[in-house]
Amino acid sequence: MFMQMAVTGLVLGSIYMLVASGLTLIYGIMHQVNMAHGVFFMLGAMATYYATEVLGLPYFAALFAVVLVFPIIGAAFERGIFRNIRHIWLAGYMATVGVWMLMEGLGWQVFGTEQKAVSFPITGLIKLPGGAVLPANKLWVGLIAIAIMAGVYLLVGRTSLGRQLRAVEQSPRAAELMGINADRAMAKGFALGVTLAALAGGLVSTLYSVDPSCGSTPMLKAFIIIILGGLGNVTGSVIAAYILGFIDSFGGSLLGYHAGHFMGFGLVILILIFKPSGIMGDE
């Protein structure tokens, strides 16, 4: 039972990690709290559903299509709405709320209210040491999420694009003096964060059925995580994602759903009051 809950917590944490790292990247680079993150999660799940179940593409081809399409969507939103109002924090925040409402409302109109599910190519049960039994798709989804995260670390840490993003995160003005186009770097950062959310949506659609409001809960969890990890701190949010995964898995099964919810937000308030820079912050 303990092993079962631990493995479930790890899988949950891996998915949370994808959503939250996108959110924290966007905050770190653009200083924008993206309330529309859940919408991109939902759009990713819906895109995967339509690509696999309606167009008949293989599952992994659908995920690849998500990687190709969502950076463009993200960059378009950044260019169209968020870029002009980025310097006013309240306007930036409310604009993302507006995009969230608009897209979710349109989602209900376009995708309908019925629950949708995507089937994962690998099925069966996997027995793990310690007596835990896990559906194969859950385990694979967790592993894919970890692989994607490793890719993000390589992208941000080792490539020229990553160096640009990190430079803009430290100081947009200094980055511009070094010849980096800060506006374009921010668009790229936003596109990257949005793509991570969409990929997480594509992965989750194989585990749970999805509808146009399915992004709200992951987004709430992601907010808890990025505050615990410190806003803008990717490594902090990775650690916090697993902490919240365990809280949800253990607290959820032992104390009930509401207790897990309460503990998550209680933790947020305590962290914000006593250590606003998060568990990995310097001060």
Add this chain to the structure above:
Amino acid sequence: MNSKMAPYLKALAVMVALALLPPLVKFIAPDKWELTAHICIKILLNVGFGLCLWMMLQAGELSLGQGGFITIGGYTTGILVAKYNLISVVWLGYLAGALAAAAIALLLGYLIVHLKRIFFLLVTWSFAEMLHPVVTSFEHPFGGSMGIINIPPPEGLTIFGETWTGYYYLALVYGFAVLWIVWRIAGSKVGLITKSIGQNDTLVTFCGLYVRKYKVMIFVLGCFITGIGGGIMTSYLTAISPETFTFFTSLDIIMFNLIGGMGTITGPIVGAVILSGLNEYLFAAGYWRMVVYGLIIIFFITLLPGGMISLPAVLRKRFARKTKKQEVGLG
């Protein structure tokens, strides 16, 4: 003297006009009165909530937890008056609700007053979200997911005839009382200090003023008034459940300020009237409501950041530029 009194007299004239509305509507179209009263009650209470948030906004911090304080006020009133009958006078129930909201605001405000901007917003939001599992989990005293029902109207409300007419006058008094209080505070020394804190709090500290005291004071006062409104709203709806006041209630209150404009005290009033009216109208529209909401937010953020109250100035500017161009063209 005369120019100082003029805005107050204007507000008084609007209030008298609104007080004469019930007999007028009843005379012209008696069957429309219940619906009209319902919409007006919502609008007037929302004006109060919007003004409270505007007062806090002057100090530079935005609270996304006002729905939580409405919930606290409403639940306290409901628990004391309807569920356990601890208080027999509903008016005292309203007061208790307001005191509970103010006490919690004092505690929370004391703890989070050092946070700024997005951190303040996130912590107030988390606080409001935390209330939801609490009231849902406990059958006693919160009534679980069913909430509390059969909350009675306050005593003496039936002297105007139907309950909704009584509630109309109650909401009218509430809305204008909040307007008067917020207006007086905005013009007082405390209000001026709050406004300067919103503009530059370091400078205010250098002037020898204790910034945190004023910030907590405004926050507690705003939540106290919001708590009264929560009690009135709850007893008007006769019931409260965890789903009555949600994240979207808090968001609406911010949107009153956004749509109306945050520059002057007229802004939240205009915003509350427009958005609450629209809300009642869009209630039947289902998911299109979210689409309309999203479009409204994006429109105001990108094209009219000063809100509705800046519209005349913006139009005048446009118009003036056009005439100038024409003159140049003619010359």
